Amino acid sequence: MKFPILQNVVILSCMLAFLSISAQETNAPKFGKGLFNLLGKDSTFTMKVGLRFQTLATSQWDVINGLSNPESSMMIRRSRLKFDGWAFSPKLKYKLELGLSNRDQSGASEYTSNAPRYILDAVLKWNFSGNFVLWFGQTKLPGNRERVISSANLQQVDRSLLNSRFNIDRDIGMQLRHHFNLSDTFIVKEIFSIAQGEGRNITKGNVGGHQYTTRVELLPFGNFASKGDYKGSDLKFEEKPKLALGVAYDFNNNASKTRSNQGSYMLNDTGFYSTNISTLFLDAMYKHKGFSFMAEYADRDAEDPLAKNSDGTLTGDEVQVGTGLNLQTGYLLSKTVEVSARYTNITLDKSITGKGAENQYTLGLSKYIAGHSLKVQTDLSYTDIGFKTNELLFRLQVDIHF
Structure with a gap:
């Protein structure tokens, strides 16, 4: 391990949290609702401590006149501590989430001081007046719905290609959130965010402007049970139809990465190349009696997507501009078994990126032993790739969430 001091600090902090149980009023929640809850003796704070991890096995083949070049792997896909x-x-809430797996910490660079990226979320949420809540810290930006859905609550093994190509993920900054009722059942939710615009855990290299995100959601039939508009599958078997419609617009001023605040930095002969990048998201979630349907559309554009040196020559880097469409549905055959299907299309601007369209078709099967808290999921995906060899992917994952 390259960073034993930081690792030991994390481990020591966890041990101290467990040892502190004896000095606090505690109660053990039901499975899936955290490892334990703490209540300060003077009732000035609470803390719920949670743990989860996912074990993933994959097999992949190239499709060239049959299956060839097989590859397989097993990994701890995610491992998280949550507080x-x-x-x-x-009225002053907080959330801290630490990622401990290799995939959770990947992406370290000179702009994160060559350190692993343990911190996923570290955010305060202040309900300062009525339905207004101010968030401050590092957390997910209010972009596409699928990204905001926790990876613990996904309907299939992992998120779609649309999310991997277009999501705006986490960043540090402020978010103002509000909701109001148009009628007894019609709810409107609004979010406005100002962020640094470079992604999570960036310590230097913020050479551009800020990132501005606005999101509006419409729930004409009222709230979903147990916040189901941000959970995969209709595990609550909604008695009445529930629908959520969302639109989000993100503007990253003088962004220096190929995917807004994600992707790799675009460098030129003077340092960083930057351009204005905008992303539009449209999405919907519908649930009723075990049936669920989610749709998402993404569109990214840039003022000048081709990175250039000071003399106007191209560097070879470019913004990944284009569109994405994701359609996903599922049906619970029983309270614990679900079949699902997904279609995803990615169409990047070929004249800029040199890449053609991708179409991915996925069939999934899930066994919910204790809802999303303990489940086994498997899926099979075929990806039709216009600019390289087609692929077949099989995945099997076990997810446990305390």
């Missing part, structure tokens, strides 16, 4: 509660007042 949340309130401090001083129930």
Whole structure:
């Protein structure tokens, strides 16, 4: 391990958290609702401690006159420690989430001081007036719905190609959130965010402007059970139809990465190349009696997508401009078994990126032993790739969430 001091600090902090149980009023929640809850003796804070991890096995083949070049792997896809509660007042909530697996920490560079990226979320949420809540810290930006859905609550093994190509992920900054009722059942939710625009855990290299994101959601039939508009599958078997419609627009001023605040930095002879990047998201979630349907559309554009040196010559880097469409549905055959299907299309601007369209078709099967808290999921995907060899991918994953 390259960073034993930081690793030991994390481990020591976890041990101290467990040892502190004896000094606090505690109660053990039901499975899937955290390892334990803490309540300060003077009732000035609460803390719920949670743990989860996913074990993933994959097999992949190239499709060239049959199957060839087989590859297989097993990994701990995600491993997370979660802490949340309130401090001083129930109106001031917090969330801290640490990622411990290799995939959780990947992406370190000179702009993260060559350190692993343990921190996923570290955010305060202040309900300062009525339905207004101010978030401050590092967390997911209000972009596409599929990205905001926790990886613990996904309908299939992992998110779609649309999310991997277009999501705006996490960043550090402020978010203002509000909701109101148009009628007894019609709810409107609004979010406005200002972020650094470079992604999570960036310590230097913020050479551009800021990132501005606005999202509006419409729930004409009221709230979903147990916040089901941000969970895969209709495990609550909604008695009445529930629908959520969302639109989000993201503008990253003088962005220096190939995918807004994601992807790799675009460098030129003077340092960084930057351009204005905008991304539009449209999405919907529908659930009723075990049936669910989610749709998403993404469109990324840039003012000048081709990175250039000071003399106008091209560097070879470019913004990944284009569109994505994801359609996903599932049906629960029983309270614990679900079949699902997904179609994803990615169409990048070939004149800029040199890449053609991708179409991916996925069939999934899930066994919910204890809802999303303990489940086994498998899926099979065929990807028709216009600019390289087609692929077949099989995945099997076990997910446990305390």
